[in-house]
Amino acid sequence: MSMGAHIRAVTEKANKALNNISRLLPKVNGPSESTRRILCSVVTSILLYGASIWEQVVEKKVYKRILSSVQRRVAIRVSEAYRTTSNKALMVIARIPPINLLVKCRARIEKDGPDAKSEAQNAVMLCWQEEWDIDDGTAEWSKKLIPNIRPWFERRHGEVDFFLTQILTGHGCFEAYFKRFNLAETEECLYCINVDTVEHTLFFCPRWNMQRNIAEQILGHISPDNLVEKMLESPTNWDHVCKMAKQILSAKRIERPNLIQAR
Ligand SMILES: [Zn+2]
Incomplete structure (x- = not known):
């Protein structure tokens, strides 16, 4: 199977899982953020299956877009955001690291072993913050409120709704x-x-x-x-x-x- 076909198959599988689980969750006044996050862990683990093989292609625009469209759907459910919200803001508010960074992180751990885990995760946070800081005219208000991703991401309390x-x-x-x-x-x-x-x-x-x-x-x-x-x-x-x-x-x-x- 080609890389592209593989990525499409994985995305389709993740979308299906997302539909199935979403059907079980009520839409409004429903489950807490922590329950909604189940969607996130299921979808992420599907998306990351075989990540080390296609690490090289994930930065290609076309694949990145396919993969991040699934993440976007999850982030909207987790944060209960309006659908007009930018991807950039959605990912931070829902605390879902962008897929290209997760793929690299997973690939590195698979290559270098579990000892590399904390360093690989640290790299995710640094790259994510760098992307967040880019002044591209999106997510400006969210960036003003949440200038630093790490303390927001690592917090032990507080759910969004x-x-x-x-x-x-x-x-x-x-x-x-x-x-x-x-x-x-x-x-x-x-x-x-x-x-x-x-x-x-x-x-x-x-x-x-x-x-x-x-x-x-x-x-x-x-x-x-x-x-x-x-x-x-x-x-x-x-x-x-x-x-x-x-x-x-x-x-x-x-x-x-x-x-x-x-x-
Ligand atoms: Zn007024």
């Missing part, structure tokens, strides 16, 4: 987002005169002062520069940010249709 992921991506119930994808006529906030971005909603909009103040009583002053740092400090901090995100974004979602109509 539909609401928190909207905060982390900026893709969600924000007028600027709706406008960008032609789902709204203007970017203007429904509650004040400013442009409604994720940053505006979470950190500035007066409509959410109460929710913000409650969170800040625990967290201290929050800003885009320290939000994730504070979340990583303790499970309590993480939960308060999650709670604030859920309260604000679910209220927005409920209030939005009436406010749009009243405009």
Whole structure:
């Protein structure tokens, strides 16, 4: 079997497994991130089967794209992200290292033995961070919140969900987002005169002062520069940010249709 045929076969198998397991998981208000991550480990182990043989071809654009499209599907399920989110942001938020890096890591361990494991894994983190740092105009907001992948990736507490992921991506119930994808006529906030971005909603909009103040009583002053740092400090901090995100974004979602109509 040629390399290309092999990669296609592996991808097809991974997609099938993903469909089968996905069917078992409810779509909304369903399983926790840790349960959703089952998808990730199943798919990754299928994708990495025989990795050492096709290590050389994984950097080829066409194969990389086929393989990362499966990873993308998994990342969307794990993070509960909107489908407009960039691959780059998805992978970091869902904590799934890009497949080309995983393939190299696996190949190196198979070649050099288990002693090479920690060094190979370390190399994954370094390369991933390098890719993350490239200024290509994508994932800018996520990069601002999560400048360093490693502490985010290695954290022992904290799950992402539909609401928190909207905060982390900026893709969600924000007028600027709706406008960008032609789902709204203007970017203007429904509650004040400013442009409604994720940053505006979470950190500035007066409509959410109460929710913000409650969170800040625990967290201290929050800003885009320290939000994730504070979340990583303790499970309590993480939960308060999650709670604030859920309260604000679910209220927005409920209030939005009436406010749009009243405009
Ligand atoms: Zn506002």
